[in-house]
Amino acid sequence: MFSFFKRKKTEAEQAAVEQSAPEAAPSAAPEPAPAPAPASSQAPEQPSLLRRWFGANGQAEAPQAAPEAELFPETAERPTTEAERKTSWMARLKAGLAKTSNNLSLLFVGARIDEDLYEELEAALLMSDAGMDATQYLLDNLRRKVKEDKLLDPAAVKNALKELMIDLLRTLEKPLELGRHEPLVMMIAGVNGAGKTTSIGKLARHMQTYEQSVLLAAGDTFRAAAREQLMVWGQRNNVTVISQASGDPAAVAFDAVQSGKARGMDVVMVDTAGRLPTQLHLMEELKKIKRVIGKGMEGAPHEVLLVIDGNTGQNALAQVKAFDDALQLTGLIITKLDGTAKGGVLAAIARTRPVPVYFIGVGEKLEDLQPFKAEEFVEALLG
Structure with missing residues (x-):
């Protein structure tokens, strides 16, 4: 960290400044110079960098950020609280994935748990770019879970698919x-x-x-x-x-x-x-x-x-x-x-x-x- 200090003027420099300065009004009393701030003999404490986490596990450790409106004018109206930021983020993420979300969610509306549902799920997952390997993996495990847990309600089957997908994607979840x-x-x-x-x-x-x-x-x-x-x-x-x-x-x-x-x-x-x-x-x-x-x-x-x-x-x-x-x-x-x-x-x-x-x-x-x-x-x- 660098500190910048004002250099003290020499007597010759000070005299030159006084000669070039305009003559002060007779009635104007010179203002007293502000008292210099006490010098600190101790360097400011530096934050520890050991095992600092940045990502999924690090949100609670983030210090208060400087105002971003000066650097990023487009973010001046951003949400201010953590709850507002999370709500805003989820809304934008849902909007970005709305097409796939609609295709998958609509399959469970009033659906019967039969082979037709699995075929429609397979088509929807492939359309979402999940690929054949991941699609087959999810459907095989969903069939097994529906059978073992005797799931008959479409909402329960949908929740089962969500759990399987979370478990699959959690392998990618790692903080920097x-x-x-x-x-x-x-x-x-x-x-x-x-x-x-x-x-x-x-x-x-x-x-x-x-x-x-x-x-x-x-x-x-x-x-x-x-x-x-x-x-x-x-x-x-x-x-x-x-x-x-x-x-x-x-x-x-x-x-x-x-x-x-x-x-x-x-x-x-x-x-x-x-x-x-x-x-x-x-x-x-x-x-x-x-x-x-x-x-x-x-x-x-x-x-x-x-x-x-x-x-x-x-x-x-x-x-x-x-x-x-x-x-x-x-x-x-x-x-x-x-x-x-x-x-x-x-x-x-x-x-x-x-x-x-x-x-x-x-x-x-x-x-x-x-x-x-x-x-x-x-x-x-x-x-």
């Missing part, structure tokens, strides 16, 4: 743990248009509410204006951005890690160029960036996150597989669940490649990116 390393180095990947750079900006602001100092690296030197977009988020959050006008992205990442270590930062986030998993030469470049980050700090990157557009359906599962094979992903961020996203792809991920989902997003505002919680998600999906 801060304070394990100094700095914690995070590498962010994703295809173009997934909302990667915007998610980085939101994450930086969220981490600041947990008293984390953040440094960003503009490693996306491939896409036009990507560096400028990250610089805007850096200005909004008052965060330094390490960048080069036209440089090797691995070099930018290395410089950022070194700078983060030298400055004693808590978190360093490295943006990377968006690319399709079929672009093998670009995927090799991602591997190179990861290797170079490791040379800058042993064991880094500590988190390798993939940002996925929730509207891409089963293609999202293919992205998870490809990027996980190349980079060994530690977490996912699912964005844009406020559009035509169907939501079932999370079930497919849970069954096929259960990489933890750290955050989900339903819009452009800061509060539209929240930690993933299986129970909340299924409640929005099935009502």
Whole structure:
């Protein structure tokens, strides 16, 4: 932490100031100088970073955030209490998943518990992008549960499906743990248009509410204006951005890690160029960036996150597989669940490649990116 003090003027400087100052009115008595604040001999206490949790288990630990209206004017009217924020978040999440929710919920209205219901459920789950594996898993277990518990009421069958889906998605529920390393180095990947750079900006602001100092690296030197977009988020959050006008992205990442270590930062986030998993030469470049980050700090990157557009359906599962094979992903961020996203792809991920989902997003505002919680998600999906 830096402290800035006023330098005391020399006698010569003071005399020069008095000569250049306008002559005071005879009747005006000089005001007494304010008493200097007592100097503190003790440095301000720093928050402990040991085992700080950020995510599903960390909400209660979050300190009071600074007012966000100055940085994000669009959030000036956001709900003020925790209950209001939760209600607002659930309303937006339900609205984003409304299409799938309606398709599934309507099946249980006045339904008979027979083979026709299971066939309709199968079609609805497949339409929600759950995939064949997850759909078959849910239906097999639902049949078993209906038989064992002798369920005859459609509402009870619906609740049984909700419980099964929560249990399935809970394998993806994991908080992002801060304070394990100094700095914690995070590498962010994703295809173009997934909302990667915007998610980085939101994450930086969220981490600041947990008293984390953040440094960003503009490693996306491939896409036009990507560096400028990250610089805007850096200005909004008052965060330094390490960048080069036209440089090797691995070099930018290395410089950022070194700078983060030298400055004693808590978190360093490295943006990377968006690319399709079929672009093998670009995927090799991602591997190179990861290797170079490791040379800058042993064991880094500590988190390798993939940002996925929730509207891409089963293609999202293919992205998870490809990027996980190349980079060994530690977490996912699912964005844009406020559009035509169907939501079932999370079930497919849970069954096929259960990489933890750290955050989900339903819009452009800061509060539209929240930690993933299986129970909340299924409640929005099935009502």
